[in-house]
Amino acid sequence: MPAEAGRPEVFRDALLAAGVLLDGGGMGLMLRSGAFEDAARGVEMLMARQMAGDDAEVMMPPPAMPLRTLTRTGYMRSFPQLAGTISCFCGDEAGHRRLVASMEAGEDWTGQQEPSEVSMIPAACYLTYGQVAQRGPVAMDGKRVAVEAWCFRHEPSPDPCRMLMFRMRECVFYGTPDGAKAHRDQWLARMGEMAAMLQLPYTIEPANDPFFGRIGKIMARSQLELELKMELLIHVSDPVKPTACASVNLHLDSMGAKWGLETEDGAVAHTACGAYGIDRLTLALFRHHGPELSAWPAGVRAALWP
């Protein structure tokens, strides 16, 4: 499907014209067609097959989590601009009359909404650390969790690769420093194999997260230099600037220390994860193989729907 440098709306409009996505009436909130969902499900199952021998425990959160989990992750320190929290109406009938009057006058009526105890999820793995920590020390040969979540990041954009909500599927490892490095290396290989099976041209490069503010710039540089984050890059909505469709992250002991995760020898656990962007990989498939699933290469179809 077509794409143009610096104009992600060209690929978006092609997807809308082909009915692969439907305009949801707001930036980054497209509805997915049946064809899109069939491909997305195929990508999810391909990752699940890569993990067949991993003995990973499945933890599937709803698309929201307790606000205090968000507080504890420290996400608001590093990426405050991306997070979403949920507000609700807690008023009485008089308050409700004021709300309805605002609505009827075509005014902004959200001023009466109050912060609730719930937030959106910025990354799938955040839900798992507390779960694993509360079960006590992790075995020396480590533990793995499979988690998929609808994540929210507030960065409205015409780029279909930058949706407000998207599915991130991860395999998270908790264990020794060597175990975490082996997990990183395993997923570096797996994400390349996955891209090859799906016949998507790719490169793998060191990367950094979009930390907020001036101190954030220093954190980003350090992450890059230590090669703690490696991304699978594919040209999707832009033929010049590629999109990160999967990543492998080594957290060293940062998550272990934050969540009180230990290994059986009493040391702070190291963690690492392999993460697939289900919606971005699906978009990459449409970009490279066209809008008709039935016309995709036989090998790709076999990898998605064996």
Add this chain to the structure above:
Amino acid sequence: MPAEAGRPEVFRDALLAAGVLLDGGGMGLMLRSGAFEDAARGVEMLMARQMAGDDAEVMMPPPAMPLRTLTRTGYMRSFPQLAGTISCFCGDEAGHRRLVASMEAGEDWTGQQEPSEVSMIPAACYLTYGQVAQRGPVAMDGKRVAVEAWCFRHEPSPDPCRMLMFRMRECVFYGTPDGAKAHRDQWLARMGEMAAMLQLPYTIEPANDPFFGRIGKIMARSQLELELKMELLIHVSDPVKPTACASVNLHLDSMGAKWGLETEDGAVAHTACGAYGIDRLTLALFRHHGPELSAWPAGVRAALWP
């Protein structure tokens, strides 16, 4: 699995002890295990098979929608207490320092969050009316859409059947008054067939939505008297008070008028929907057939995973 009248926490605690659900650290925000997700997927596919001959268009939204769609639905008029809207941080570095200081002091830091252009979804079908309306008049023999959404309703409860976020899968019909009634009758039959295939004891009863305030009481009575809403009731977390696990709704021309939906003869379209509560049906399966999928009756297993 065990349940006790008036004490939904008994069933919840049994699910947690068996590892079917995991405590997500907040009321109504449990994580789903692999077994739970396998069963939920089976329910989804059973409904999809019931719809095999329907020629329904698939529209799958992310778990959020434009705030102005929520405004337009009129949901805040009828159920303001249940809706959720999303707030974000839009400040600069100075604002961020204040936010981090609040967090570090253990204070409520959400005061700096500002309303965004995005809301949660209260019911799956709301996303579809605008989509269908913008394509012009509906054919006289009607149109069907298949939609599943993660819905949000703010009613924190120890009852696992009353989660803050849950999956609702619907088949929505748009067409003539007779077409809408036929759709209602078809789904009345289908939801009974589905419960029978899953060997879940059920009744089907007229019901009403939980409208807000005094005027709401009148609306609820009218809905009940006209039998516009019929629910599939199953005993899940309470052996005395059953839970609505699916419903069939006749909207008459209320949605058609609100969204400017017409049939080809220029009349306001009538709409109706069959809706399955995927998470509640899954909970009903665990309640009646036990925590081990492999021990479920052969007929149930065949219906879920043919």
